[in-house]
Amino acid sequence: DVKVTQSSRYLVKRTGEKVFLECVQDMDHENMFWYRQDPGLGLRLIYFSYDVKMKEKGDIPEGYSVSREKKERFSLILESASTNQTSMYLCASRGPYNEQFFGPGTRLTVL
Amino acid sequence: GESVGLHLPTLSVQEGDNSIINCAYSNSASDYFIWYKQESGKGPQFIIDIRSNMDKRQGQRVTVLLNKTVKHLSLQIAATQPGDSAVYFCAEMDTGRRALTFGSGTRLQVQP
Numbered sequence: 001d002v003k004v005t006q007s008s009r010y011l012v013k014r015t016g017e018k019v020f021l022e023c024v025q026d027m028d029h030e031n032m033f034w035y036r037q038d039p040g041l042g043l044r045l046i047y048f049s050y051d052v053k054m055k056e057k058g059d060i061p062e063g064y065s066v067s068r069e070k071k072e073r074f075s076l077i078l079e080s081a082s083t084n085q086t087s088m089y090l091c092a093s094r095g096p097y098n099e100q101f102f103g104p105g106t107r108l109t110v111l
Numbered sequence: 112g113e114s115v116g117l118h119l120p121t122l123s124v125q126e127g128d129n130s131i132i133n134c135a136y137s138n139s140a141s142d143y144f145i146w147y148k149q150e151s152g153k154g155p156q157f158i159i160d161i162r163s164n165m166d167k168r169q170g171q172r173v174t175v176l177l178n179k180t181v182k183h184l185s186l187q188i189a190a191t192q193p194g195d196s197a198v199y200f201c202a203e204m205d206t207g208r209r210a211l212t213f214g215s216g217t218r219l220q221v222q223p
Contacts, residue, residue, distance in 0.1 A: 004154075031209065033210065033211075035213075040215060041215065042200065042213045042214055042215040042216055043155070043200070043202075043211075043213040044213075045210050045211075045212075048209065048210050050209060056209075058210060090154055090155070094209075097160075098143050098160070098204060098206065099145065099157055099160055100145070100157070100202075100211060101157060102147075102154035102155045102156070102157075103154050104153060104154045105152075105153070105154045
């Protein structure tokens, strides 16, 4: 089975802090994704990567950046966390037939 | 912009009944569709997918129907069980874009 893991299940940070969310997949997938999930808004795509060192903006990239130094790892970075970035963050990895597999999520609270 | 939506935000069914969750999509270029199940506190779990060259696909207790003419997708769950209670999302993809677009979800509540 595909396994997508995220470094933290719950995270509490203060406004202005730099925040790193890590995601690792073990299936050698080329494509990886970061979403945020908010009540009533569903999942919204922040960034995705289709290869090492390659990245592409999603629908809501403002306030975020990403890093893909190794194929198995895709990091989401909040350069200066703000309260409106309090959310559930979900990482996904895409298989060869386009199916996406999700990690368990990181619930981030910014105070 | 293009979006994926759901007709019903909450669906309540009796245990043992069949459930039907509907989804409308607006991107006529979408050629791949997925249904996900998300339980409280967990990430979305892949249920079943369908490509635009098909109109029906069956899995274990689940069937997805695709009507490209009216841009409509549905998930049918046979003999619904309490463990099926969750939020269900449809998602569509234009493979030229590589990323999925999700609907806001339908909550399925199974009454014992």
